[in-house]
Amino acid sequence: MAEHVLEPDSSRRGFVNWFLGLSGVAFFLSTVYPLSRYLVPPRVAESTAGTVTLPIKPDDVKANSGEIFKFGSRPAILVRTPAGDLRAFSAICTHLNCTVQYRTDLTQIWCACHNGHYDLNGKNVEGPPPRPLDAYVVNVRGNQIVVSKSA
Amino acid sequence: MEGGVQRFGRLREWLDGRIGLKDLEKLAQKKEIPVHRHTIWYYLGGMTLFLFMVQVSTGILLLLYYRPSAEEAFESVQFLMGEVQFGWLIRSIHAWAANLMIFTLFVHLFSVLLLKAYRPPREVTWFSGVALMGLAMGFGFTGYLLPWNELAYFATKVGTEITGAVPVMGPFLGRLLRGGDDVTGATLTRFYGIHVAILPATATALLGLHLYLVQKHGMSVPPDIERQGGGQRRMPFVPNFLLRDIVGWLAALAVLAALAAYFPAELGKKADPFLPAPAGIKPEWYFMFMFQSLKYLPAHILGIEGEIVGIVAFGLGGLFLLLIPFLDRRTARGEPSRLFTWIGIAIIAYMLLFTYLGYTASATK
Numbered sequence: 001m002a003e004h005v006l007e008p009d010s011s012r013r014g015f016v017n018w019f020l021g022l023s024g025v026a027f028f029l030s031t032v033y034p035l036s037r038y039l040v041p042p043r044v045a046e047s048t049a050g051t052v053t054l055p056i057k058p059d060d061v062k063a064n065s066g067e068i069f070k071f072g073s074r075p076a077i078l079v080r081t082p083a084g085d086l087r088a089f090s091a092i093c094t095h096l097n098c099t100v101q102y103r104t105d106l107t108q109i110w111c112a113c114h115n116g117h118y119d120l121n122g123k124n125v126e127g128p129p130p131r132p133l134d135a136y137v138v139n140v141r142g143n144q145i146v147v148s149k150s151a
Numbered sequence: 152m153e154g155g156v157q158r159f160g161r162l163r164e165w166l167d168g169r170i171g172l173k174d175l176e177k178l179a180q181k182k183e184i185p186v187h188r189h190t191i192w193y194y195l196g197g198m199t200l201f202l203f204m205v206q207v208s209t210g211i212l213l214l215l216y217y218r219p220s221a222e223e224a225f226e227s228v229q230f231l232m233g234e235v236q237f238g239w240l241i242r243s244i245h246a247w248a249a250n251l252m253i254f255t256l257f258v259h260l261f262s263v264l265l266l267k268a269y270r271p272p273r274e275v276t277w278f279s280g281v282a283l284m285g286l287a288m289g290f291g292f293t294g295y296l297l298p299w300n301e302l303a304y305f306a307t308k309v310g311t312e313i314t315g316a317v318p319v320m321g322p323f324l325g326r327l328l329r330g331g332d333d334v335t336g337a338t339l340t341r342f343y344g345i346h347v348a349i350l351p352a353t354a355t356a357l358l359g360l361h362l363y364l365v366q367k368h369g370m371s372v373p374p375d376i377e378r379q380g381g382g383q384r385r386m387p388f389v390p391n392f393l394l395r396d397i398v399g400w401l402a403a404l405a406v407l408a409a410l411a412a413y414f415p416a417e418l419g420k421k422a423d424p425f426l427p428a429p430a431g432i433k434p435e436w437y438f439m440f441m442f443q444s445l446k447y448l449p450a451h452i453l454g455i456e457g458e459i460v461g462i463v464a465f466g467l468g469g470l471f472l473l474l475i476p477f478l479d480r481r482t483a484r485g486e487p488s489r490l491f492t493w494i495g496i497a498i499i500a501y502m503l504l505f506t507y508l509g510y511t512a513s514a515t516k
Contacts, residue, residue, distance in 0.1 A: 040323075041330045041337060068425055073333075075425050091427070095458070096312040098305050101427030112430040113309055114446050128457060130450045 051148040054078065058140050061086065066102020066109065071147065075099050076136060078145065081120045082107060088147045089122040090134035100133070109133065178366075182388035185372045187381050189266055193370055193392075194399050195259035201400040202252035203358070205407070206290075209245040210347065217297065219343035221336030224299035225421040232418060243411035249294065251407065253287055253437045260284055264475070264495045267482045268371035274476040276364040279357050281473045286354045291435050293346040299339060304422030305432045307342075308334045313445075316458050317466070333424075374482065433509070440505035441465055443512070472498075 054069050056078065061067065066079040068091055075091040079102055089109065091100050098113035108125070109118040116127035123132045139146045166172050184193060216235055218227040231238035260280060263269060269277035296307045311334060315325025330337035372382035386392055434442050444465075448457035471478070481488035 040327060044331060068427055070425055093428075096309040096316075098308060098428040098432070099424070099426065112428045113305060113432045124450065128446065128448065128450055130456045130458075 051146060052076075054145040054147060056145060057143055058086065058145055059143075061145075064104055064107060068099065068101070069147075071136070076147065077102065077109065077133075078138070078147070079109065079120060086138045086140065086145065087120060087122075088136040088138045089118075090136070092133075093129060094124065094131040094133060095127075095129040179389045180387070182366070183369070183385040184388055184392045185370055185382045186384040186386050187372065187376050189262075189373050189376065192259075192262035192266060194396060195255050195262060196365070197396045198399055198403060199252055199255045199259055200358075200362075201396075201403060202248050202255060203354075205248040205404075206245065206252060207351070209241050209248065210351075212241045213245060214347065219297070219340055221299060221339055221422075224297060224339060225418075228298045228418055232415075239415050240411055243415040244407055246416035247407055247410045247414075249291060250436070251403065253291060256284055256287055257437070261495065261499055263371075264498075265492060266371070266373040267479070267488065267491070268373070269476040270371075270374070270479070270482045270485075271476070273364070273368050273371060276361060276368065277476050278473060279361040279364065281469075283354065283357050283361060285469075286350055286357065288437065290346065290350050290354075291437065293342040293350065295435055296339060296342045297346065298418055299422050300419040301422050301426070301429055302419055302432060304334060304424070305428045306434050307338065309432075309442075310434065310438075311338070313458070313462055316456070316462055318459060318463065335424075374485065375487065378487075436506060436510075439509035440502045443505045443509035 052069070052071050056067060056069065061078060061080045063080050063084050064082045066077050068075050068077055070076070071088075071090070077089055077091040077100060079087045079089070081087065092098075093100050093111040093113065093116055095111065095114055095116050098111050100109050100111045100116075100118065102108075103110040106117070107120065109120070109122070110116070111118075111127070111129070114128050116129040117125050118129065118133055119125045121132070122135050124130065136147045136149060139148070163172060184190065213231070216227055216231045216238065218224060228242070231242060263277070263280065292307075292310055296303045311325055311329050314328055315321045317324060326332065328338070328341070329335075330341040376382045433439065441461075445458060445461045448461050450457055452460045475491065476483070479488055479491045482491060
């Protein structure tokens with residue numbers, strides 16, 4: 001009981017401190033973990049659309065023109081080349097995600113955000129885009145245009 | 152009259168006994184401002200603070216009508232601008248004061264940089280100031296999206312994509328910021344929360360620290376004036392400097408009112424994810440120098456995507472700016488530091504040039 005006997009006390013203190021520290025860490029982790037999980041948005045199932053029938057008739061798409069359509073939840077672009085071919089690409093610029101458009105005057109696909117140019121094969125030919133646009137397969141079935149992800 | 156003074160006197164005494172009014176008074180009387188040829192720059196911090204207050208008050212007012220969802224945001228702002236009495240005024244002041252605040256903040260920051268006020272013992276004041284600049288840009292970036300119009304939608308797509316391109320942490324940060332893989336209504340809700348709760352809370356805390364440190368260390372007298380033996384003249388903060396401050400604030404308010412009345416904030420077209428990005432897409436002017444620099448980068452630099460090189464370079468630039476108090480050893484030792492004066496001037500020149508190009512160089516070829 002004498003006050004000068006410190007040895008057993010200090011080891012008890014050490015234990016209590018260690019225990020307190022551990023509780024502190026546990027408390028911190030049990031707060032931060034749910035919080036950080038909460039902040040990360042849940043994964044939404046990718047759009048499963050593999051094939052889309054367009055609300056556009058083949059005859060309505062003139063040569064040397066392009067049109068944006070919905071491919072699942074993402075924009076895509078349908079292009080009729082001056083030669084008359086129908087082609088479809090993802091309309092999301094590979095540079096920074098803007099939505100591209102068809103430039104009749106250049107016969108190119110063009111992104112207004114940072115002046116990126118793609119040729120009619122979707123290849124990045126000028127400006128900052130690092131990759132070609134994703135290409136889709138276009139089939140004309142009777143009076144319908146069917147676009148699907150490449151097999 | 153006499154009775155009134157006495158009643159006030161008693162109220163004062165009562166308050167003093169409870170919250171220590173006299174200590175505050177003493178503190179206010181003790182504060183002095185050095186008078187020399189660069190004194191004018193001392194007004195910029197207070198001006199930024201004033202504009203921040205304007206932002207807080209107009210922001211709270213906007214909250215009363217704004218609805219943070221992709222379906223309603225644009226319409227609620229349209230309603231505010233068209234139907235609500237003086238709604239256009241409140242929103243225009245909020246938009247203009249935001250721009251002016253960032254402008255005065257930049258001027259404040261660069262005057263502090265060139266006058267070397269970051270030197271010991273004011274390093275932490277500098278850090279908190281640079282952090283506040285980051286927050287102000289965050290305010291601008293998140294606030295820009297809230298009306299959910301076409302320009303804002305694509306600017307946010309680009310801005311969050313840039314975040315997503317940061318090496319290692321990027322994709323995670325991009326998703327965290329967007330609240331998903333794309334810019335959607337979820338992004339709007341998130342930006343709203345960041346803009347009206349997270350940033351204001353953080354900014355208030357940091358601002359408290361910043362102001363406390365300014366109070367603690369007093370105004371810095373530029374080293375070259377100190378070396379010339381100047382900066383001995385002082386003026387009391389209350390009332391001499393404060394009254395001058397107030398003149399500046401009133402002038403700023405008048406400028407704001409004029410800008411809001413003659414150039415009200417525009418709303419544009421509602422965002423539509425299935426329309427191509429319109430030509431002339433551009434960020435707020437204070438991001439323009441970065442935006443323009445990224446435009447000039449080729450698709451690949453040494454096999455790395457040009458964008459990533461640019462982002463890393465700007466990140467390092469920001470870090471350099473933050474660490475200037477530690478890097479500028481000469482100023483810390485009290486010696487003249489030409490190099491860092493030139494670095495400051497170079498940064499200003501770079502920002503001015505690329506901002507200018509951003510508004511004049513043709514976007515389409």
